[in-house]
Amino acid sequence: MLNRRILRIKAFKTVYALAENPEMTKAEALSQLEASCQSTRDLYLFMLALVPALTKEAKDRIEAARAKFHPTEEEKHPNMKFADNAIAPLLSDDPDFRKLIDKKKLGWDQYDAFLWHLYDAVKASDYYAAYMADPDSGIEADARLWVKIFENELVDNKELEEIIESLSIWWNDDLAYALTYCCHAMNDFASGKRWSLPELYLSQMPGQEGKDSDRDFVVGVVSRAVADYPKSVASIAELTPKWDIGRICTTDLALIVTGMAEAAAFPSIAPKIIMNEYVEISKFYSTPESKAFVNGLLDKLISNKSK
Numbered sequence: 001m002l003n004r005r006i007l008r009i010k011a012f013k014t015v016y017a018l019a020e021n022p023e024m025t026k027a028e029a030l031s032q033l034e035a036s037c038q039s040t041r042d043l044y045l046f047m048l049a050l051v052p053a054l055t056k057e058a059k060d061r062i063e064a065a066r067a068k069f070h071p072t073e074e075e076k077h078p079n080m081k082f083a084d085n086a087i088a089p090l091l092s093d094d095p096d097f098r099k100l101i102d103k104k105k106l107g108w109d110q111y112d113a114f115l116w117h118l119y120d121a122v123k124a125s126d127y128y129a130a131y132m133a134d135p136d137s138g139i140e141a142d143a144r145l146w147v148k149i150f151e152n153e154l155v156d157n158k159e160l161e162e163i164i165e166s167l168s169i170w171w172n173d174d175l176a177y178a179l180t181y182c183c184h185a186m187n188d189f190a191s192g193k194r195w196s197l198p199e200l201y202l203s204q205m206p207g208q209e210g211k212d213s214d215r216d217f218v219v220g221v222v223s224r225a226v227a228d229y230p231k232s233v234a235s236i237a238e239l240t241p242k243w244d245i246g247r248i249c250t251t252d253l254a255l256i257v258t259g260m261a262e263a264a265a266f267p268s269i270a271p272k273i274i275m276n277e278y279v280e281i282s283k284f285y286s287t288p289e290s291k292a293f294v295n296g297l298l299d300k301l302i303s304n305k306s307k
Contacts, residue, residue, distance in 0.1 A: 001041055001198040006177055007218040008258070008277055010036045012285070015225045015261070016254035026226045033222050039170035041200055044178040046106040046167075047154070048091060048185060051146060053108035054122075055088035057115045079132050085142040087189055094195050114159050121153055143190035147183045154179055217266070225261035232257045239300055251286040255294050256301070263302035271303045 002010075014033045018024045062083055065075040091097050101107060108115060122128050127148045134141060154160055155176060164171040185195060201214035225232070236256055240248065259278040263271060275298045282290040 001044070001181060001200055001202065002037060002214065003202070004214070004217070005277065005280075006040070006174075007037075007214060008221075008262070009173070009281055009285075011218050011221045011225070011262075012254055012258045012278070012281060014222050015229075015258045016250060018226060018229060019250050019254045019257070022229065024226070026223060029222055029226050030219060033218065036170050037200060037218070039168050040174045040178060041198070042104055042106065043164065043168070043171045043174050044181045044198075045097075045100055045104065046164075047150070047175075047178050047182050048097075049101050049106055049108060050118075052088040052092040053115060054119060054149075055083060055085060057112075057119045058083040061119070081132055081137055082128075082145070085145070086139040087142045087146055087186065090189055090195060096197065097195055100197065111163060114163060117159060118153060118157075122149055125152065127152070140190045143186040146186045150179045150182050150186070220265040221258060221262045224265040225257055228261060228264065229257060232260050235260070235301060236297060239297055249286060249290065252282070252290050252293055255282050255286065255290070256297050259294070259298045260301055271298075274302060275299060 010033060013036065014029050017032060018029055062075075062078050062080070065071060065078070068075060125148075127145070131141065131145045161172065161175075164175060181198065189195070233253070236248070236253065255278045259274050262269065262274050275295055278298060279291045279295045282294045286294075
């Protein structure tokens with residue numbers, strides 16, 4: 001589930017914590033890293049659980065309208081297409097999914113106000129109107145609708161951001177990635193596949209068949225960063241004599257140390273690739289000037305060593 005870019009981000013964030021607290025032990029760093037990685041999949045499960053929760057919201061609203069003393073004809077005979085969508089029961093009736101949601105307490109029961117607002121936003125959209133008017137009621141159409149909901153209603157949703165921030169310190173930066181995997185799940189349902197929990201760590205590196213190599217990769221980077229931290233900081237200080245090391249942005253310091261650790265732990269990865277990766281990460285987590293600073297120092301610190 002976690003690709004190399006997001007693993008590098010999680011390694012960098014762990015090294016950032018190390019830079020803030022240089023007394024952090026390797027065991028503490030790796031424990032924090034594992035919690036961060038696991039949290040991304042938990043967020044994916046939480047967002048996927050929104051499908052049956054929002055479907056239930058729709059059904060409850062329909063039943064409440066029918067129960068009025070004088071319901072309108074539309075309320076008596078509502079369009080049930082969304083309320084009866086085929087995706088929700090594939091999750092709510094899946095024992096593996098339900099077991100995980102219950103075990104991790106990832107339900108939406110306490111967020112009824114958010115569900116109310118979200119359903120209102122969905123109902124007001126053009127894509128929802130088109131879906132409800134379309135006579136095609138198959139699972140493919142339902143899956144396409146949920147993809148649109150994930151793509152259009154949940155990114156930059158301030159109410160949702162407050163919820164996930166209250167639930168986990170790790171979740172805010174992972175939302176877009178988790179939503180992408182929710183869309184993958186919808187596409188799987190559309191193609192007739194049953195839901196299954198994605199593996200947390202994926203690909204294998206050449207010569208490491210049978211090993212969980214993505215985990216080996218991120219653990220290797222963080223382990224090396226912790227072991228080499230004093231030496232790495234000293235190397236950076238030597239190249240920035242006009243700067244007190246304490247005045248270097250902690251984010252930039254962590255990015256450079258993480259890049260150095262990756263180069264040392266995995267010499268088969270080209271320095272240019274490592275430099276490009278951490279420069280890209282700097283664009284999201286540091287200042288506008290950071291990309292040049294990070295690129296320049298990593299070029300001197302890891303490219304020269306490889307020549």
